Amino acid sequence: MTTKAQKHIAIVSSMFAGAGLAIMIRLNATLGEHIGILESSFLVHLVGTIFALFILNRKLNKNFLTNLKKPPKYLFIAGFFGVTMVLMGNYVVPKLGLALTISILVCCGLTFSTIADHIGVFGLKQFKVTGKRIIGLLLVIMGVLLIFWG
Amino acid sequence: MNTLIILIAGLTEVLNTTSRLLNAAMGMYVGSLEASFINHVVGSLFAGALILVGIGSNASFFQDISFIYYLGGMIGFLMLSANNYSTLHLGAMLVYILFVSTQLFTSGIIEHFGLIGAPEVPFTLKRFLGISLIIAGAFLVSQKKTLKRK
Structure with a gap:
């Protein structure tokens, strides 16, 4: 069960996560401007790996290694997407600015997930497009345009 | 502002969403923190390999x-x-x-x-x-x- 305190912590931590992502995208882009966008993407993943090693050190035992054999191999390509994603972010942010980049990200994410929901990709649950969702997407696009012109 | 750059920004989010979906699926097998760890390891190796074959800025990793x-x-x-x-x-x-x-x-x-x-x-x-x-x-x-x- 979720207690009131847990709920409050959850609200604060999800807000921190959002702020953290905005800060992280800008940090990575600035690093990319100094050392190169691919190098920045590499270091982001390397630092993430080292940090994860500290957090997970006890969990990375034999059990983890046997678990590694279970997932289908194609799931491992998520890391390739991650690198390309950070790489492109590093390229785009200095050119468009942070707020505009993030609003385009949100807009495309919502559009993409609406389409993915409608089709039901990867055997996930299907959610048909509704009028509400279309109106929502139009509002989002208007918002992006306002920031673009602002 | 260049349309191409805006397209790249949009594509970034498509990659992001795909990467998240793959990560969630990986999390079901090995745990969500472990999945993030694997994602970072694969990403580091991939980006590191790209840098080693000479795709990159050739700038020093450690700048002022x-x-x-x-x-x-x-x-x-x-x-x-x-x-x-x-x-x-x-x-x-x-x-x-x-x-x-x-x-x-x-x-x-x-x-x-x-x-x-x-x-x-x-x-x-x-x-x-x-x-x-x-x-x-x-x-x-x-x-x-x-x-x-x-």
Whole structure:
């Protein structure tokens, strides 16, 4: 069960996560401007790996290694997407600015997930497009345009 | 502003969403923190290999900039933990709305004050309205029509 305190912590931590992502995208882009966008993407993943090693050190035992054999191999390509994603972010942010980049990200994410929901990709649950969702997407696009012109 | 750059920004988010889906699937087999760890390891190896074959800027990794620019990967890992915790206690929809809201406002604030290497862009009324519209739209889009049981 979720207690009131847990709920409050959850609200604060999800807000921190959002702020953290905005800060992280800008940090990575600035690093990319100094050392190169691919190098920045590499270091982001390397630092993430080292940090994860500290957090997970006890969990990375034999059990983890046997678990590694279970997932289908194609799931491992998520890391390739991650690198390309950070790489492109590093390229785009200095050119468009942070707020505009993030609003385009949100807009495309919502559009993409609406389409993915409608089709039901990867055997996930299907959610048909509704009028509400279309109106929502139009509002989002208007918002992006306002920031673009602002 | 170049349409191509905006397209790249959009594609970034498509990769991001795909990467998240793959990561979630990986998490079912090995645990969500472990999945993030694997993602970072694969990413480091992939980006490292690209740099080794000579695709990159050839600039030195260590430039005369503050060490905070190297900590992006750490934030990424913490963010994921916060996200997992909040989703458990608040549900994915509320977490997403909180996340997007703080992300957009933080990016506006970072640019307003020209923090972390960002050029200064004033937080105008237009920007405020644009961000508000995106949040309202995201709220509408996130209200999925639940499928009725037969």
